[in-house]
Amino acid sequence: MRISPTKFISLLFLVLSVFYLYTAYNIQVFAFDENAPFNARTFPIYLGWAGIILSSLKIILPEKVTTEVNHKYLDYKSLIYLIIISLIYAAVILKIGYFISTSLFLFASYYFLGERRWGLMFILSFPFVAAFMYLLHGLLNIYLRDPFLKYIGVMG
Amino acid sequence: MIEGILIGLSTALSLTNILMVMVGCFAGTIIGMLPGLGPMTAIALMIPITYGFDPSTGLILMAGVYYGAVFGGSTSSILLNAPGIPGTVATAFDGYPMAQQGKAGKALAIAAYSSFAGGTISAIFLLVAAPSLSKVSLAFRSPDYFALMILGLTAISAFSSKGQFLKAMMMVVLGLMLATVGQDSLSDITRFTFNNMNLTDGISFVLIVMATFAMSEALTIIFRGKDPNRAAKQISLTELGSIKVNKEETIKMAKTIPRSSILGFLIGVLPGAGATIASFLAYGMERNYVNEEEKQKFGKGSVHGLSAPETANNAACSGSFVPLLTLGIPGSGTTAVMLGALLGFGIQPGPRLYQTNPEIFWSVIMSMYIGMVVLLILNLPLIPYIARILAVPRNYLIPLILFFSVTGIYLMSFNNFDIFLMIGIAVIATFLRLYDFPMPPLILAFVLGGLMEETLRRSLLISDGSPNFLWDRPITLIILLITITIVGWQIFSTFRKKS
Numbered sequence: 026m027r028i029s030p031t032k033f034i035s036l037l038f039l040v041l042s043v044f045y046l047y048t049a050y051n052i053q054v055f056a057f058d059e060n061a062p063f064n065a066r067t068f069p070i071y072l073g074w075a076g077i078i079l080s081s082l083k084i085i086l087p088e089k090v091t092t093e094v095n096h097k098y099l100d101y102k103s104l105i106y107l108i109i110i111s112l113i114y115a116a117v118i119l120k121i122g123y124f125i126s127t128s129l130f131l132f133a134s135y136y137f138l139g140e141r142r143w144g145l146m147f148i149l150s151f152p153f154v155a156a157f158m159y160l161l162h163g164l165l166n167i168y169l170r171d172p173f174l175k176y177i178g179v180m181g
Numbered sequence: 182m183i184e185g186i187l188i189g190l191s192t193a194l195s196l197t198n199i200l201m202v203m204v205g206c207f208a209g210t211i212i213g214m215l216p217g218l219g220p221m222t223a224i225a226l227m228i229p230i231t232y233g234f235d236p237s238t239g240l241i242l243m244a245g246v247y248y249g250a251v252f253g254g255s256t257s258s259i260l261l262n263a264p265g266i267p268g269t270v271a272t273a274f275d276g277y278p279m280a281q282q283g284k285a286g287k288a289l290a291i292a293a294y295s296s297f298a299g300g301t302i303s304a305i306f307l308l309v310a311a312p313s314l315s316k317v318s319l320a321f322r323s324p325d326y327f328a329l330m331i332l333g334l335t336a337i338s339a340f341s342s343k344g345q346f347l348k349a350m351m352m353v354v355l356g357l358m359l360a361t362v363g364q365d366s367l368s369d370i371t372r373f374t375f376n377n378m379n380l381t382d383g384i385s386f387v388l389i390v391m392a393t394f395a396m397s398e399a400l401t402i403i404f405r406g407k408d409p410n411r412a413a414k415q416i417s418l419t420e421l422g423s424i425k426v427n428k429e430e431t432i433k434m435a436k437t438i439p440r441s442s443i444l445g446f447l448i449g450v451l452p453g454a455g456a457t458i459a460s461f462l463a464y465g466m467e468r469n470y471v472n473e474e475e476k477q478k479f480g481k482g483s484v485h486g487l488s489a490p491e492t493a494n495n496a497a498c499s500g501s502f503v504p505l506l507t508l509g510i511p512g513s514g515t516t517a518v519m520l521g522a523l524l525g526f527g528i529q530p531g532p533r534l535y536q537t538n539p540e541i542f543w544s545v546i547m548s549m550y551i552g553m554v555v556l557l558i559l560n561l562p563l564i565p566y567i568a569r570i571l572a573v574p575r576n577y578l579i580p581l582i583l584f585f586s587v588t589g590i591y592l593m594s595f596n597n598f599d600i601f602l603m604i605g606i607a608v609i610a611t612f613l614r615l616y617d618f619p620m621p622p623l624i625l626a627f628v629l630g631g632l633m634e635e636t637l638r639r640s641l642l643i644s645d646g647s648p649n650f651l652w653d654r655p656i657t658l659i660i661l662l663i664t665i666t667i668v669g670w671q672i673f674s675t676f677r678k679k680s
Contacts, residue, residue: 062646065365068634098407115600134580
């Protein structure tokens with residue numbers, strides 16, 4: 026039997042709702058609040074049941090409109106590259122600071138998306154991020170944490 | 182009243198104040214376009230600057246910043262599908278598809294005209310009916326708010342999901358589930374944090390909206406890059422920047438603006454409801470009003486679909502000043518910041534403001550209106566240049582959208598857990614969008630989640646746990662009956678199509 030992707034997603038949502046409901050019943054509330062008409066558990070419990078009912082209906086009822094996706098046209102490779110670059114960016118932003126990590130992220134993204142005009146890639150990464158940081162930090166006085174620039178004395 | 186309007190006009194039209202409103206509009210537009218920075222931040226940034234001015238000038242500057250930031254938010258919604266504030270999420274439904282068709286200038290112009298018209302009509306309402314409308318705002322109780330939010334969520338599921346009501350309702354539940362992560366507002370008990378300190382404060386709105394709209398849009402463009410149906414069209418720069426609105430489109434706007442203004446203003450008057458519910462309800466209502474042919478265009482670049490939420494969110498902005506100026510109750514985050522600024526000037530808004538400081542009361546109202554006029558005059562010539570953002574090649578635009586999204590989150594928390602979380606949510610959203618699970622209901626549910634739980638809590642405590650609160654009050658009952666009608670209509674139309 027072949028299960029449609031929509032029904033498969035609904036099945037995952039059903040599992041999530043069951044887990045959510047189980048966690049909701051296990052929320053610790055104060056002893057005096059245990060039998061109150063409304064406590065920290067009440068709303069999540071309603072939501073858990075709503076999720077179970079809706080996803081079950083979606084699984085049981087026949088599909089009126091089916092969504093067809095042609096996997097031949099999906100570019101998994103570029104998507105995975107971009108996600109990996111974003112994850113590396115998130116991992117290093119605190120360590121090497123906003124300026125360098127963001128500039129490198131932009132430069133690498135341009136490269137993986139097929140750009141090879143090195144001059145333009147450079148301008149739209151390092152000087153661009155510097156200008157953006159100046160707008161935020163210098164002009165609008167919005168604090169932008171960057172331990173590296175602070176260390177070399179560029180930022181106060 | 183005429184005397185008051187003249188006092189307000191003479192104050193607002195002085196050279197210094199006109200200059201202030203221009204500076205405010207310009208600064209507000211720039212700040213509003215930046216990720217994660219909405220009108221609330223923009224006004225908060227201006228407070229220290231305005232303390233050197235007299236109260237009227239300070240408030241006029243803030244009014245300019247306010248409208249500028251709202252317009253800036255609409256700009257990023259339309260061009261990048263990256264709404265920075267909840268009030269402009271519905272603008273992206275039709276604004277972004279219109280921009281993708283190479284009509285970015287037109288979309289921005291329609292947004293500007295609609296905002297202006299919505300603001301004008303609601304400013305007139307504000308002038309005429311502010312004191313009496315404050316009573317309406319007080320008449321709404323917790324059960325009514327709860328019912329209103331249920332109506333908003335049902336309406337958005339019914340009208341924005343193109344016949345996939347159950348999928349949209351699942352997204353509503355998912356949005357509400359995400360909103361429950363973090364500390365419970367009353368008891369401070371942490372829920373669904375799994376002992377992770379980063380989740381104690383809950384998930385921020387900007388994170389959710391950037392993940393589900395901007396970042397997932399960028400990932401979708403890359404993911405479906407080989408799809409011949411979605412191949413980038415050759416867009417001419419002249420057409421992209423053109424702000425010409427033809428006669429047919431003007432007629433469509435003329436039909437939409439009055440009804441969306443009234444709805445937006447009335448919703449804006451209710452404390453807590455604000456521009457978000459107003460814009461979503463206006464979008465849903467408009468889809469219900471138009472004929473079958475126009476209905477099919479919703480979500481694909483409909484003029485009605487763009488004009489309605491833009492009109493309503495601006496009308497609601499003016500409406501939200503009613504409880505602030507007449508009762509001293511801020512109805513939204515932005516008006517709460519405005520209240521702080523007013524108190525800083527030594528002005529106590531409330532029922533007596535109208536009598537004790539008429540010049541302040543009227544100059545705030547008049548300056549809001551002048552702010553909108555200046556915004557329109559200043560921004561229309563800039564639209565052709567702003568719209569050219571879309572002419573940036575995909576290889577550059579996608580990384581820049583990702584950079585925008587990540588910066589918005591980093592600015593708020595300075596930790597990388599939120600960035601990881603955003604990437605995770607964006608990847609899930611990309612796959613959900615691939616199979617037509619709509620994101621707008623999730624966003625609205627997430628925004629309303631906290632308030633919905635709060636009003637349900639109050640209602641149940643007042644009724645001692647009984648569900649009677651749902652039908653005890655006529656307002657609650659009427660709103661719930663409308664909701665039941667919408668659900669019933671969805672079920673009926675499903676069976677009708679099957680048969």
